[in-house]
Amino acid sequence: xxxxxxxxxxxxxxxxxxxxxxxxxxxxxxxxxxxxxxxxxxxxxxxxxxxxxxxxxxxxxxxxxxxxxxxxxxxxxxxxxxxxxxxxxxxxxxxxxxxxxxxxxxxxxxxxxxxxxxxxxxxxxxxxxxxxxxxxxxxxxxxxxxxxxxxxxxxxxxxxxxxxxxxxxxxxxxxxxxxxxxxxxxxxxxxxxxxxxxxxxxxxxxxxxxxxxxxxxxxxxxxxxxxxxxxxxxxxxxxxxxxxxxxxxxxxxxxxxxxxxxxxxxxxxxxxxxxxxxxxxxxxxxxxxxxxxxxxxxxxxxxxxxxxxxxxxxxxxxxxxxxxxxxxxxxxxxxx
Amino acid sequence: xxxxxxxxxxxxxxxxxxxxxxxxxxxxxxxxxxxxxxxxxxxxxxxxxxxxxxxxxxxxxxxxxxxxxxxxxxxxxxxxxxxxxxxxxxxxxxxxxxxxxxxxxxxxxxxxxxxxxxxxxxxxxxxxxxxxxxxxxxxxxxxxxxxxxxxxxxxxxxxxxxxxxxxxxxxxxxxxxxxxxxxxxxxxxxxxxxxxxxxxxxxxxxxxxxxxxxxxxxxxxxxxxxxxxxxxxxxxxxxxxxxxxxxxxxxxxxxxxxxxxx
Numbered sequence: 001x002x003x004x005x006x007x008x009x010x011x012x013x014x015x016x017x018x019x020x021x022x023x024x025x026x027x028x029x030x031x032x033x034x035x036x037x038x039x040x041x042x043x044x045x046x047x048x049x050x051x052x053x054x055x056x057x058x059x060x061x062x063x064x065x066x067x068x069x070x071x072x073x074x075x076x077x078x079x080x081x082x083x084x085x086x087x088x089x090x091x092x093x094x095x096x097x098x099x100x101x102x103x104x105x106x107x108x109x110x111x112x113x114x115x116x117x118x119x120x121x122x123x124x125x126x127x128x129x130x131x132x133x134x135x136x137x138x139x140x141x142x143x144x145x146x147x148x149x150x151x152x153x154x155x156x157x158x159x160x161x162x163x164x165x166x167x168x169x170x171x172x173x174x175x176x177x178x179x180x181x182x183x184x185x186x187x188x189x190x191x192x193x194x195x196x197x198x199x200x201x202x203x204x205x206x207x208x209x210x211x212x213x214x215x216x217x218x219x220x221x222x223x224x225x226x227x228x229x230x231x232x233x234x235x236x237x238x239x240x241x242x243x244x245x246x247x248x249x250x251x252x253x254x255x256x257x258x259x260x261x262x263x264x265x266x267x268x269x270x271x272x273x274x275x276x277x278x279x280x281x282x283x284x285x286x287x288x289x290x291x292x293x294x295x296x297x298x299x300x301x302x303x304x305x306x307x308x309x310x311x312x313x314x315x316x317x318x319x320x321x322x323x324x325x326x327x328x329x330x331x332x333x334x335x336x
Numbered sequence: 337x338x339x340x341x342x343x344x345x346x347x348x349x350x351x352x353x354x355x356x357x358x359x360x361x362x363x364x365x366x367x368x369x370x371x372x373x374x375x376x377x378x379x380x381x382x383x384x385x386x387x388x389x390x391x392x393x394x395x396x397x398x399x400x401x402x403x404x405x406x407x408x409x410x411x412x413x414x415x416x417x418x419x420x421x422x423x424x425x426x427x428x429x430x431x432x433x434x435x436x437x438x439x440x441x442x443x444x445x446x447x448x449x450x451x452x453x454x455x456x457x458x459x460x461x462x463x464x465x466x467x468x469x470x471x472x473x474x475x476x477x478x479x480x481x482x483x484x485x486x487x488x489x490x491x492x493x494x495x496x497x498x499x500x501x502x503x504x505x506x507x508x509x510x511x512x513x514x515x516x517x518x519x520x521x522x523x524x525x526x527x528x529x530x531x532x533x534x535x536x537x538x539x540x541x542x543x544x545x546x547x548x549x550x551x552x553x554x555x556x557x558x559x560x561x562x563x564x565x566x567x568x569x570x571x572x573x574x575x576x577x578x579x580x581x582x583x584x585x586x587x588x589x590x591x592x593x594x595x596x597x598x
Contacts (some may be wrong), residue, residue, distance in 0.1 A: 197453060204430055204431035208429060208440070211427050267431075
């Protein structure tokens with residue numbers, strides 16, 4: 001019996017580093033939850049947790065989109081601005097032109113996909129790093145949003161539109177349900193389909209992917225389009241939640257998405273990432289936000305804490321990777 | 337065109353800007369042989385092979401596979417014709433495991449529309465390939481990032497031959513390997529030949545070529561110099577041809593120290 005267990009234990013020990021790396025986000029999340037449960041009696045209640053989930057659901061949907069872009073080895077800084085633009089346009093369609101909400105939503109989804117596609121096409125055609133491209137297009141999209149809004153808040157949305165952002169199915173808020181669906185689909189596409197494999201391949205080694213027959217340019221455009229589509233879903237839900245068209249809706253959401261993705265182990269240089277990790281990252285941010293609100297800390301303090309957590313988590317990840325690389329070099333050089 | 341040759345390249349020319357990388361090069365590869373492609377740095381070895389593998393397009397020239405004229409416009413065309421190339425920088429994906437590497441870009445699918453990948457079949461097939469090649473990789477689930485240079489070459493080999501492949505091009509496979517690993521790899525190349533593959537082996541290590549190749553093809557300054565039967569030449573003959581070319585009148589080779597491969 002002991003003889004059987006021994007190798008298992010040994011391999012467990014050997015893989016402890018891997019294990020820590022893989023589950024570090026989960027460990028951080030668990031400890032935060034335990035900590036706040038002890039500190040604040042209002043934290044571990046169904047009502048509070050439901051609200052917390054709804055709060056993170058909006059950014060999570062965009063984050064699933066940005067994850068496709070990140071794994072493929074690019075970055076999209078424009079999603080907040082895309083949301084600003086689509087949000088205002090959708091609000092105007094419904095409030096001023098009395099467009100049927102369903103049509104307005106479809107238009108918003110189409111428009112978001114289009115804005116994402118523009119990002120993709122520009123990065124392919126101009127051959128400039130997507131960081132710069134999306135910095136530029138983001139500024140443009142935001143500017144266009146402001147122009148269309150013309151300095152006004154757009155009110156007078158149809159009551160029926162409220163349900164998406166504010167409604168519940170049973171005890172579950174609708175945005176949370178939609179987040180779950182988006183995450184499941186994202187996970188499925190990334191892990192089970194041809195397309196998902198291509199995303200990982202091009203993020204890991206673009207030249208090798210090209211030689212293996214992956215159409216890098218087409219993939220780049222599609223991943224940006226997916227990101228735009230996901231952000232458009234966020235835009236719809238945010239408009240329904242805020243229930244008036246405001247140019248501040250969605251601004252800066254890309255930084256929450258990026259933070260969550262990086263916390264959850266999505267690689268900034270591409271090729272790595274899981275939906276599970278992403279959700280963990282999102283929840284870490286959500287729990288921190290929530291607990292600090294419960295504790296009555298002002299926003300500024302929350303930013304300091306979030307930034308610190310990000311640096312610690314990513315720093316730990318890099319430390320682990322570097323150590324592993326060293327081990328590999330040592331092993332290979334003794335090998336032959 | 338003779339069907340004795342599995343590959344025939346005729347009058348291949350390639351320029352990169354002002355540099356003439358290949359000038360009117362002909363190459364014939366017999367079925368089931370190992371042909372060494374040798375030449376100094378910049379002689380055009382890799383360029384010629386990359387044209388065959390579809391990574392580059394030739395400016396002029398024709399290619400025949402099994403006597404049939406073909407047009408190779410990209411890596412996919414070459415692969416469809418049964419030509420695989422293992423690139424010097426290996427073209428492996430460090431973020432993927434062995435099986436994912438082998439099937440990258442042509443994942444096995446389980447539905448008619450080719451959307452959903454068949455993981456189980458891919459891992460089984462990868463394990464089979466590793467076994468057939470008799471290489472020391474423990475599991476198709478191992479991450480490539482942690483492997484030694486030799487193991488990585490083996491994965492690249494498995495990747496190259498995983499699908500219908502009759503011509504395998506290897507670009508300096510032993511360059512970064514230690515003596516033991518290089519020898520193992522040469523053994524593997526022989527196995528591949530026994531499995532019926534025709535192999536083009538680019539290398540700087542002439543002793544490797546003399547050890548396992550049937551013929552050796554010499555390039556210099558983008559031009560074909562000679563093709564020699566390995567059984568009839570010495571190391572010096574090959575080196576002389578590389579350094580002096582066709583017009584060298586058989587002068588003795590310069591004093592060059594070659595690392596023997598063990």
